[in-house]
Amino acid sequence: MDVTTNQISVEKTKNTKINDVDFDNLSFGSIYMDHMLVCDYKNGAWEAPKVVPYQPISLDPSAKIFHYGQSIFEGMKAYKDDSDTIWMFRPLDNHKRLNLSAKRLAIPEIPENYFMEGLKALLKTDSDWIPQSAGSSLYIRPFIFATGLGFHASPADEYKFVICGAPSGSYFSGEVKVLIEEKYSRSANGGVGFAKAGGNYAGQFYPTKLAQDKGYQQVIWTDDNTHEYIEEAGAMNVFVRINDTLLTCPTSDRILDGITRKSILKIAEDQGIKTEVRKIKVQELVDAAKDGSLKEMFGAGTAAVISPIAGFGFRDTDYMLPTVEDSYATLLKERITSIQYNKAEDKFGWRFKV
Ligand code: PLP
Numbered sequence: 001m002d003v004t005t006n007q008i009s010v011e012k013t014k015n016t017k018i019n020d021v022d023f024d025n026l027s028f029g030s031i032y033m034d035h036m037l038v039c040d041y042k043n044g045a046w047e048a049p050k051v052v053p054y055q056p057i058s059l060d061p062s063a064k065i066f067h068y069g070q071s072i073f074e075g076m077k078a079y080k081d082d083s084d085t086i087w088m089f090r091p092l093d094n095h096k097r098l099n100l101s102a103k104r105l106a107i108p109e110i111p112e113n114y115f116m117e118g119l120k121a122l123l124k125t126d127s128d129w130i131p132q133s134a135g136s137s138l139y140i141r142p143f144i145f146a147t148g149l150g151f152h153a154s155p156a157d158e159y160k161f162v163i164c165g166a167p168s169g170s171y172f173s174g175e176v177k178v179l180i181e182e183k184y185s186r187s188a189n190g191g192v193g194f195a196k197a198g199g200n201y202a203g204q205f206y207p208t209k210l211a212q213d214k215g216y217q218q219v220i221w222t223d224d225n226t227h228e229y230i231e232e233a234g235a236m237n238v239f240v241r242i243n244d245t246l247l248t249c250p251t252s253d254r255i256l257d258g259i260t261r262k263s264i265l266k267i268a269e270d271q272g273i274k275t276e277v278r279k280i281k282v283q284e285l286v287d288a289a290k291d292g293s294l295k296e297m298f299g300a301g302t303a304a305v306i307s308p309i310a311g312f313g314f315r316d317t318d319y320m321l322p323t324v325e326d327s328y329a330t331l332l333k334e335r336i337t338s339i340q341y342n343k344a345e346d347k348f349g350w351r352f353k354v
């Protein structure tokens with residue numbers, strides 16, 4: 001049964017935390033707005049979503065999330081323009097991807113209407129939590145996990161869908177250097193790499209910690225078969241500029257089909273930048289860094305927006321990138337954020353008014 005935003009029940013908090021928030025100095029994803037959306041799956045159907053005060057969730061120790069990791073999530077942002085209108089960027093694509101992840105993890109799909117109307121009801125309730133300061137936005141985290149019980153290794157019969165949000169600034173606090181990984185893999189053919197499954201991130205933490213201990217912020221994963229081709233970074237897709245061509249590798253069942261990635265490709269083409277989507281050999285990057293044709297690298301993602309990569313490490317050697325005058329990363333970041341913050345024409349129809 002469909003719902004409209006106004007039909008979603010809203011229980012307001014009596015203790016707002018908003019006055020404790022310094023909206024001019026926001027870190028990423030560490031303070032949470034007053035309300036959340038919850039929606040339970042029971043007896044084979046999703047129940048009506050409702051907005052409730054942000055609060056802990058109590059679970060039975062035998063809930064399958066704890067044992068078999070049935071957990072998926074999305075990452076999106078809401079932006080407030082100068083006249084207090086709230087905008088989102090391609091939210092229907094996030095809904096579609098959440099359901100792709102759900103299908104792969106044997107989790108029931110969430111109807112588009114529940115996702116979208118629930119999101120709108122939540123954002124209307126907590127609209128004061130959406131920052132207006134430059135570079136800040138409300139990072140939104142929809143997720144679904146298994147609440148059904150049992151040690152039997154099979155899909156749960158009950159689930160919870162939740163959306164909460166965190167007013168946020170930049171994901172990275174400083175320069176980003178990446179390590180190209182050859183030993184560990186993030187995902188494999190036929191696996192769950194294309195899904196936003198919690199376990200994909202858990203599996204990255206140990207190798208990423210090893211890289212961080214050596215001074216890198218993220219790992220660039222290579223294909224699990226040969227480790228000869230770059231795939232994506234821990235929390236973002238990767239772009240490379242060789243001479244004047246902007247390159248990114250094709251997505252696959254090992255790589256997240258990033259919404260920022262596909263938007264950047266369109267914007268770049270629209271700006272007259274030559275783009276190529278093709279496999280990129282690590283050796284090609286090393287050679288291009290050595291002969292000076294590697295001009296830029298950057299990561300692209302909802303949290304990361306466009307994060308320039310200062311250099312990469314490979315087999316104990318660091319390759320630092322030059323500073324370029326006509327940076328594609330700078331141009332593309334300006335273009336995409338102007339659309340997101342309603343400061344430029346939205347010729348691709350990506351902006352969504354809440
Ligand atoms: N790759 C990974 C592993 C991610 O976690 C993300 C973030 O969502 C991305 C890529 C970028 O995807 P999107 O642009 O849809 O946020």
Ligand code: COI
Pocket residue numbers: 074075076234235236301302303304
């Ligand atoms: C996002 O960009 O939304 C992500 O999900 C990345 C996350 C690991 C912070």
